[in-house]
Amino acid sequence: GPEDTGATGGTSGKAAGAPQKGGTLTVLNSEAQTDFDPARLYTSGGGNVPSLVFRTLTTRNREAGAAGTQVVPDLATDTGRPNKDATEWTYTLKEGLKFEDGTPITSADIKYGIERSFAAELSGGAPYLRDWLVGGDAYQGPYKDKKGLASIVTPDARTIVFKLRKPEGEFPFVATQTQFTPVPKARDTGATYEEHPVSSGPYKVVRNENDGERLTLERNEHWDPRTDEERKAYPDKIDVRSGLDEAVINQRLATSTGADASAVTTDTNLGPAELAQVGSDKALAARVGTGHFGFTNYIAFNPKVKPFDNPKVRRAISYAINRTSVVNAAGGSALAEPATTFLPEQKAFGFTPYDHFPAGKTGDPEKAAHLLKEAGFPNGLTVTLLHSTAQNRTTSPEIATAVQEALGKAGITVKLDGRQPNSFNEKRWSVKDAPGFFLSRWGADWPAGGPFLAPIFDGRQIVTNGSNYNHAQLNDPAVNKEIDEINKLTDLKAAAARWGALDKKIGEQALDVPLFHPVYKRLVGKNVKNVVISDWTGVLDISQVSVK
Amino acid sequence: MTALTDTTTPVAGLPATGAARQVWRRLRTRPAALVSAAVLLLLVLLALGAPLLAALEGQDANTYHDDLVDSARGGVPYGAFGGASADHWLGVEPGTGRDLFVRLLHGARISLLVAVGATAVQILIGVLVGLATGLGNRWIDGVLGRVTDVLVALPMLVLAVALTAVVPRGFPRPLLLILVIGFLGWAGTSRIVRAQTLTLKSLDFVAASRLAGSGPWRTARRELLPSLAAPVITYAAILVPTNIVVEASLSFLGVGVTPPTPSWGQMLSTAQTWFRADPAYVLLPAGLLFVTVLAFTVLGDAVRTALDPREASRLRVGTRKEAS
Amino acid sequence: MTPIVEVTDLTVEFARSGDPVRAVDGLSFTLDEGRALALVGESGSGKSTVAGALLGLHRGTGARVGGTVRVGGIDVVTAEAGELRRLRGGVAAMVFQDPLSALDPYYAVGDQIAEVYRVHAGGSRRAARARAVEVLDRVGIPDAARRSRSRPHEFSGGMRQRALLAMALACEPRLIVADEPTTALDVTVQAQILDLLHELRRETGTALLLVTHDVGVAAESVDEVLVMQDGREVERGPVGGVLGAPAEPYTRRLLAAVPRLDGPVREPLQKGSPLLEVHDLRRVFGRGSRAVTAVEGASLTLHAGETLGVVGESGSGKTTLGRMLVRLLDPTGGRLLYGGREIGALPERELRPYRRELQMVFQDPVASLNPRRSVGESIADPLRVAGERDEARIRGRVRELLDRVGLHPDRYEAYPHEFSGGQRQRVGIARALAAEPRIVVCDEPVSALDVTTQAQVTALLAELQAELGLGLVFIAHDLAVVRQVSDRVAVMRAGRIVEQGTVAEVYGTPRDPYTRQLLAAVPSLDPVRATERRELRREGRQELAVA
Amino acid sequence: MTRFVLQRLAGAVLVLLALSVLVYSLFHLAPGDPARLACGERCNPQQIAQVREQLGLNDSMFVQYLHFLQGVFVGRDYSTGVSLVHCDAPCLGLSYQSDQQVTQLVLERLPATASLVVGALVVWLVVGVGTGLLSAFRRGGPTERILTLLTLAGSGTPVFILGLLLLMAVCAYLQWLPFPSYVPFGEDPEQWGWNLLLPWLTLGLFESAKYARLTRSATLETLAEDHIRTFRAYGVGERSVVTRHALRGAVPPVIAISAVDLGSMFGGAVLTESLFGIPGLGKTLIDGVKAIDLPVVVGVVMVTGTFVVLANVVADLLYAAADRRVVLT
């Protein structure tokens, strides 16, 4: 099962004694931290490095495995207090919180931080606040609209109240996002704030070069560990070097000499070739951390396009798919787990196993051919599969050719339409131009069923002139109603069970073919201790890492 | 009245063929040239005969063999030397288990086609532009020189990305690659030709040709081209492999040939990280590429030498001496 | 005393497209220190090949050398590379026949000499440069310090030849092998150079092997003569004996063909309309302080069927003038009228219709032939440009032309490097004639030719002239030849035409002192008289130096 | 000569204008909506519209180009939200993606690329020309065979494999050097050199075969000329004959190709830059292309163009200096 592999992730340091303070942690990354403005970051905590600088109202529980999928308080004293129907959420700030310059953090700073994320200049963040807050859809940000957002109330310096348009039981998850980071209005420089964002966390930015390619973080003296139970902050200094080639990063971590012995990566997986290598080297294998992040790669159908309007065709394809070759194309069984459900295989999401169209390990072409005949295509069928040319092993040519090959056995000739990532996205996110058959993927904004299923299957989230993720353009009143109902629940366990059931139900319609869930395998340097990999992010949490 | 009675009977036929025949005669005496020509010919034949050979082996380029790769270890082929066996002579591709022998052969088609095609375009345009800038007046030199600058400065990738997106999908991708690489890559040739032309045009035999009433075009063809042939052929021989590598780099950046069509470039770019886990996968395309490079270089060198009548007389005697 | 050169049974074979050619066949001779030997013989008789063999220049080229060659005690055929290097330049130095191509176009002339000097004498760069200037000055390059910084293409033909000689002198070798060292020199400079060689021999005991086709030159400067034909020795002996009383008919023929200053003059022709009129033509090379005025205020007229001889000092602007006449060089000033039409400033495109009518035979035969094209192809060019498509006709015509200039018609497919110096010159003439021109500027067309071939070529030119009404401009340093072939003569000095008139006027009653000086310097065939005159010249110079 | 340089500089302006027009046109051909990309994945239509407005993408292509020219020649004002910032001429605009001033961004990246390319130039000239010379000198011998094979292997191996192999060998197996990471020259010249060693070698070796072949061929050509015979006949050593005289024939093609390579590498050393994590223009360019970040792409291409032109002017000057018979026009 996925949980226990996650829990055992990272074992090397443990033997070498307890983690100590001090030293420099090197982070070797491929992508630069081009966005370092809390308003523009998308994910919970803004990912790994930003979460060392930005504190938010709530945050991820920094524990390995499934425990890591929980929300815990950060700046706030608790994970939020909802009113009865979960349309109003109140938070109280801890005492003694300070910015890096020593000024106290107030609820007004958090309100301002959220408000500025509505400015067009600072776009890029997650859409939830815009959709959920009263008046959020019309608000233009503090630069254009000086009055501010009335639905965020700060009765005193430590209290902040959010008024929502509808019940949102998962609000505490949203409060982990960096939009909830305090930003002192006096130090806001708009679009250039990201060059030196003001820290509220254990480290501050002392160097930011080449648009986030080279970052140096040092201790923020005004951060008080007593107010922060989550971040361990062992190293004295964090040195982030990005813009590196993935193969080189892995090679450096494997060699692990000099500064690289105290290095980790937050964005680079081991590739298949490197895995093959690691497999034959015990010492190296001990330094590999394994993680699971809620993510599904799938084939999307657009039933508005023939012949995918015919459920039998969609089912035939579901039967024909050879998940072994798809998984191999994604890097083999160590890097991908075959998927028959849309939801990732984690309790937090509400995973409920099902396999409506059992294709076995390698597909069932006979069954598929049979269905095709029934659907009126006795001589097979020719379809075009849209995919991207990015080398990401998710929507990339490797996966597409594996699909092509498997469907070929069932008499379905697949033509490939590979496009540059931009034009690929533009096409698959369009309601008007979306093709009938394409590769797609979806990842959770937080570990719960809501952000996983709602954008994909909620009929009211079909966006006609923007980015649409409801590829099947499913607008089923029953599904919509069930989503609303679950959102009202503040009991996340109960909600999870119902998301799982909903997933299973939608799955019957064969609106997509789940292909696989990725697994993250990452190397750490020899000196790295206390490797914690949660199922929330699937990668090691650098706020826990020690190099001494 | 002549000092020496010359018993040489002139070669009959057109003078052009006469010269060509002489070149051929000189080439024939060089074993290295013949071997490399044979190697290239063999490669072309292998590429052309790929379907036949595939049938002989009983495999095809796109069939997956999931059972031949170890999924738990990143899809590395089972067995030694990339899973080579009686069924799969050169082993299989990691991750998919597709037959490498057949993919290499099919890859040769695209790679050779693109590389040779692009080189031809580059040389053709480069020589024409180089001659025009070298021989033409200030105005022509200025304008064409600046056009060359624009093309050198225009990153190939920008154009490749823009074009692969704009050109209709039905347009054959190899042809597109030939055009993109060809039209952006002639600057080197044109600069070399220009430089040589500037030096050559001050020589008396060019003056003599002007006196004969030849226009610039004729002078270029009759007097300059034979002297330009040496650097151009040398450069062309090195352009062919460079273009294969350019195709590989474009593949690496996602604008190469469309899958599942194999090309050496595409194979090399996916093989990048495999050289420890599955050396065969890297060595095969790299080795073939190397052989091609070597063959083109040696042949280019031999042709270059054979084109020079001064060199030839000395070579012949050399070989004769060895024989005696 | 052991001779410095000992050649026994020397045989050299070239492999030429197909079967080998024996250029030298069983030749033997010796040369003692301080002595001078002339190799004379017709063009292509193997003279240069012998010269090259003395320095082992055939090694590594594929030519097969038989017999033994000992120079300064070293066996050239078998010597080790290091020994051979010491021999070359140090013991024996070579002056090559083709002066332009023999110098590296990229380096200043002085630097090239300095480099060679340092190989043998060592020493500082600066000292070597000084030595280079010194020898350049000795061979009569005016303003040697400045001109030593020029590159070869900035030198006139004669200057290049002297630069090569300077290179040979620089290393103070025990033997100088000079291959046609004076072909591009006017008679005064030639005399000066020959005197220089003579002095060297006397003062330092340097031996001299002089390769020449010019019997006059041989008479002036050597002790012994070896006459060659077809790679074999015809006659050998002291200079007085061989030239004074030749034993062999071949030698006699050779001597008879030498043009003399007292020979017959051409019948003056009926003058037609002027073909070419030149007024105040001027040409400046370079700009600013580096500017050289090569031709200044030259005016002349050329009629159809007329031959205008141009003589003058080396570097006086003859080639420059000639090149301007056919518009290979753009005049800096003045007017150039062809058939009444101003062509001095026509752009290339508009000039093209006249191109074929204005031909030139180039001074340097090596540079004027494309080394990568067979000579037949080069000659065929004008025919093809004229629109001839029939290959058989083209070949026929080329063979005919080859034959007319005294080359074997079958050598169509041969390449320039397979020819001797004189043979290449004849290819150049054939090419000029192929265009069926109306005017031919011949820049030293016969200076590389032995007298018999020379006579043949001048006869051919005259014949064609009569046939086609050619206007000829005949640039040469050999006054006797000019006298023989010209109707009128122009004498040039320092870029100006100092005297112009009919042959009778100029040769009979020269007005300009320079013309008189020239005429006085013509070498004599009689070795005794030559010595006398040399003494006179020496005294003259000494007097000058004293004054 | 002054006139020649002035003329060429005027030509440079034209080249740059032509380049910018070309890039603008190509950009408009390429699919994808920069506003949507700049906005982020989950932007709603209103937000995208706002971003589009802010980036000036609602104007026609012509107007956008005029704005670009305005920025280049007189500078422009940009809003950061909080205040207006003036972007001085030559202003290449703001990056759609990062809101950084492109002029500044490009200038920041230029030193890294210049370090890489110039060092590689030295490598390919030394290795390439040296190998070419040696192989012309020891023609047909084992030295020549080995050198030829080595350089060919270098050129026949794509940079992404050659570089990785070098890294593996030098840094992982032998551990002679730590894995390189770029250090600016101004910071520590010694470290700068050590860290760029492998990138220089990679790029330089990859290119050197071309130079080796060209040098060899041109040198052999010149060795067949008559003037070589003169120097041999004067006992000048073979080495001197080859390096001083025959090599000169290789100068024109090598200069010509170097200029082209140098210029195009300023924006084209993408693979080497990304393999070795050098924050250079090539990587910026490719990221710009991927993100449809027009100002960045134009900015990099302008810089590349400038270098192409400069390299060619220098090449022509060098060439005329090398061969006096050539007249500059």
Ligand SMILES: Nc1ncnc2c1ncn2[C@@H]1O[C@H](COP(=O)(O)OP(=O)(O)OP(=O)(O)O)[C@@H](O)[C@H]1O
């Ligand atoms: N490399 C070569 N290959 C073939 N034939 C050659 C070569 N060099 C010279 N010959 C031939 O050898 C013969 C002798 O040539 P050589 O140059 O010695 O003549 P020469 O007496 O110096 O004549 P000239 O007075 O015209 O210079 C000529 O017929 C020439 O064509």
Ligand SMILES: Nc1ncnc2c1ncn2[C@@H]1O[C@H](COP(=O)(O)OP(=O)(O)OP(=O)(O)O)[C@@H](O)[C@H]1O
């Ligand atoms: N391209 C050039 N650049 C500079 N100076 C030149 C150039 N060509 C010729 N000269 C100079 O012009 C003068 C005349 O040269 P020209 O070649 O016309 O002499 P010439 O009379 O033909 O001499 P010769 O009998 O020695 O061949 C010489 O001083 C020469 O150095």
Ligand SMILES: [Mg+2]
């Ligand atoms: Mg000769």
Ligand SMILES: [Mg+2]
């Ligand atoms: Mg002259």
